[in-house]
Amino acid sequence: GEDVEQSLFLSVREGDSSVINCTYTDSSSTYLYWYKQEPGAGLQLLTYIFSNMDMKQDQRLTVLLNKKDKHLSLRIADTQTGDSAIYFCAETPGYSSASKIIFGSGTRLSIRP
Amino acid sequence: DTAVSQTPKYLVTQMGNDKSIKCEQNLGHDTMYWYKQDSKKFLKIMFSYNNKELIINETVPNRFSPKSPDKAHLNLHINSLELGDSAVYFCASSQDLGQRNTEAFFGQGTRLTVV
Numbered sequence: 643g644e645d646v647e648q649s650l651f652l653s654v655r656e657g658d659s660s661v662i663n664c665t666y667t668d669s670s671s672t673y674l675y676w677y678k679q680e681p682g683a684g685l686q687l688l689t690y691i692f693s694n695m696d697m698k699q700d701q702r703l704t705v706l707l708n709k710k711d712k713h714l715s716l717r718i719a720d721t722q723t724g725d726s727a728i729y730f731c732a733e734t735p736g737y738s739s740a741s742k743i744i745f746g747s748g749t750r751l752s753i754r755p
Numbered sequence: 756d757t758a759v760s761q762t763p764k765y766l767v768t769q770m771g772n773d774k775s776i777k778c779e780q781n782l783g784h785d786t787m788y789w790y791k792q793d794s795k796k797f798l799k800i801m802f803s804y805n806n807k808e809l810i811i812n813e814t815v816p817n818r819f820s821p822k823s824p825d826k827a828h829l830n831l832h833i834n835s836l837e838l839g840d841s842a843v844y845f846c847a848s849s850q851d852l853g854q855r856n857t858e859a860f861f862g863q864g865t866r867l868t869v870v
Binding site: 675679682683684685686687690728730742743744745747748750 | 759788790795796797798799800803810811845847849858859860861862863864
């Protein structure tokens with residue numbers, strides 16, 4: 643089956659690092675993604691990782707993938723107020739064509755001063 | 756230019772009515788989707804079309820009928836609207852490349868409220 647799970651809320655202090663976690667069930671997932679949704683807006687792709695990678699870094703963003711535990715995390719360094727949003731973990735199931743992206747429930751990140 | 760555009764942005768209508776939401780993408784993508792986001796922000800795929808053909812239909816009631824006149828458009832028609840249909844509906848598109856990365860581009864969403 644296909645299931646992607648995340649915690650619903652995370653609150654961090656401005657300037658600290660945020661770590662958003664995600665678990666998934668489909669071991670044949672090919673690509674895993676992090677999308678960001680700001681209030682009243684659509685989703686925007688932040689970063690992605692191919693399933694044969696362990697880590698990917700892109701400026702303030704670090705994605706870690708533990709394929710054995712089916713665990714994905716997104717670390718945002720030096721969190722700013724503009725990072726307040728909902729972050730969705732997503733996967734492309736390996737059993738089907740790439741015409742399907744399964745999303746987690748989203749983690750609402752709030753920044754406190 | 757907006758990559759994926761949906762209209763209308765807001766739609767308030769009475770139970771039992773029929774309504775349509777339109778979506779257009781100017782990215783030249785082969786695949787288009789409709790997603791439903793409920794009040795808890797859960798995002799569920801409803802339909803996926805590839806080159807005007809239906810690929811995925813995720814057990815959506817048949818009151819929902821997608822129509823793809825060409826690969827740049829995927830419209831969503833909803834018959835006999837119910838209170839539970841209230842949600843934000845997102846259109847998206849991607850260039851399907853088999854096993855390669857599939858970045859989906861999303862529209863701004865259509866907030867449907869059924870009263």
